[in-house]
Amino acid sequence: MGNLSGKKVLITGAEQGIGxxxxxxLIEAGCDIYIHYFSGEEGPKELAALATSLGQKAAYGHADLTNEVDAAKCVSLAAEFLGGIDILINNVGGIIARKWMGEIDQAFWKTVIDVNMTTMLNVTQSALPYLKAAKDGASIVNLASLAGRSGGHSGSLVYSTTKGAVLTWTRSLAAELGQYGIRVNAVAPGLILGTRFHNVHTTKESADETISAIPLGRAGTAEDVARTIRFLASEYDGFISGATIDINGGIYRM
Incomplete structure (x- = not known):
């Protein structure tokens, strides 16, 4: 595993949960970091204070990453503050609402695609020159979901479709960017409780039913996912690329 001390990280959607x-x-591993947020600065402020207490650089900023100009500005501010970007964590995403096939309208369809895919395009495209310039190789980690593997629960049709697209995006981008020493991987979390996603969109009854089928007998935590992302980020000069690591307690096995 590579040494992350001094590595320059841009992470999106890090106000709560997995982000x-x-x-x-990553801060505890020694990284300098720029934290993007959209819906609250309390978490980023706390993280920046942690980094400062450890003698590392940290800053945070708000942006609507579905907007190409806003996303480019966010990436530019991050690169300017950090002096480049070695690691990009594309964490922004969400289900928005549970809607069944007959309820999906064009506005909802576009919103979910924008939140889960357009954000990833905008940020990755803007960050590409800095990732190419990373002297020891660079690492991109994309947040997919078990829903992208299995199709998800009822009402998650559009979300599951976009998360399946993230899996393909990751494989395709790994093939395209490998020549520049940029590795691209994804993680696909299953039921991760304590996040805004499940607090809002998953009932206790649904969570309990899912947990009863998980071989490890528990739901996951945000820290379970964070450890895996940290590993993929630290392999910035490694040989893992185009892969998706499933983090679901064994409920879905490929």
Missing amino acids: KATAKA
Whole structure:
């Protein structure tokens, strides 16, 4: 595993849940970091204070990453603050709402695609020159989902479709960017409780039913995912690329 001390990280959507836990893990590993947020600065402020207490650089900023100009500005501010970008964590995403096939309208369809895919395009495209310039190779980690593997629960049709697209995006981008020493991988979390996603969109009854089928007998935590992302990030000069690591307690096995 590579040494992350001094590596320059841009992470999106790190105000809570998996993003916040991942940012914390990377800070504790020695990274300097720029934290993007959309819906609250309390978490980023806490993370920046942690980094400062450890003698590392940290800053945070708000942006609507579905907007190409806003996303480019966010990436530019991050690269300017950090002096480049070695590691990009594309964490932004969400289900928005549970809607069944007959309820999906064009506006909802576009919103979910924008939140889960357009954000990834905008940020990755803007960050590409900095990732290419990373002297020891660079690492991109994309957040997919078990829903992208299995199709998800009822009402998650559009979300599951976009997360399946993230899996293909990761494989295709790995093939395209390998020549520049940029590795691209994804993680596909299953039921991760304690996140805004499940707090809002998953009932206790649904969570309990899912847990009863998980071989390890528990739901996952944001820290479970963060450890895996930290590993993939640290392999910035390694040989893992185009892979997706499933983090689901064994409920879905490929």
